[in-house]
């Protein structure tokens with residue numbers, strides 16, 4: 026037992042009022058307090074798991090990262106076979122499909138290589154700010170509200186980011202690659218510029234995880250649900266009739282990909298068109314309304330190299346620049 030009075034621990038942070046101290050103790054700035062390293066590391070590791078799982082969503086499998094690319098390709102090949110049953114466009118050029126499949130492999134490995142860095146940065150940011158405020162249940166009846174709540178929150182974040190992609194030229198320069206496919210089908214799903222996922226991991230997902238802390242079960246359910254994106258891009262005559270606000274359908278999403286600027290700035294939702302209804306950006310297509318897809322000026326990558334360097338293609342002069350610039354990001358609103 027020590028003799029004398031215990032040595033006073035040095036305070037590295039002084040609060041001006043008990044209220045301020047209470048606020049800090051809730052974890053908002055826990056990294057500024059004593060044992061800061063321990064708290065920061067604990068919060069960062071917890072969120073690292075969450076963020077990494079979100080990134081792995083893009084890789085195709087939570088458990089087996091290495092098989093992710095094969096899972097993507099298998100889904101797309103099965104989807105291409107199903108599309109033949111009731112296609113919107115018959116005889117789509119094979120060169121488009123081959124390009125999408127090849128680009129999908131390149132993009133997968135780009136994500137795989139960059140994911141740990143982006144995930145760590147996002148995890149540290151979320152962890153340092155206190156992590157998820159609402160801890161979602163990981164078992165029992167609580168899953169019935171936790172899973173829909175997390176899916177809705179993530180889909181809202183996706184919706185807002187997608188709006189930004191069509192509003193800001195910097196983001197549209199990348200997102201226009203996804204819209205440049207003149208033969209929309211299941212292989213278009215992964216035709217996103219390879220840096221976009223890192224932007225989302227750093228700038229979009231952390232905001233959801235600041236509010237909600239999902240359990241692995243909730244996270245996995247959301248990952249599986251997001252595979253619906255493959256269906257939404259299929260070249261198939263499929264809609265949900267009067268239930269269209271419930272779930273994104275191939276017809277509903279095809280309208281978003283329309284080359285005609287009359288359809289611009291609508292149907293942004295990834296999973297739930299209800300967000301388009303709330304923000305008044307929906308266009309409910311008529312029974313046989315399946316517009317042609319692509320960019321208004323018809324620009325599209327001529328090969329894999331151009332797809333990889335898409336936003337820089339004009340500077341690299343990979344091929345002649347079209348006379349008319351692509352105005353998709355600032356085209357008129359439907360309403």
Ligand SMILES: [Zn+2]
Pocket residue numbers: 187190191200204281
């Ligand atoms: Zn878009």
Ligand SMILES: [Zn+2]
Pocket residue numbers: 203258278282
């Ligand atoms: Zn799309």
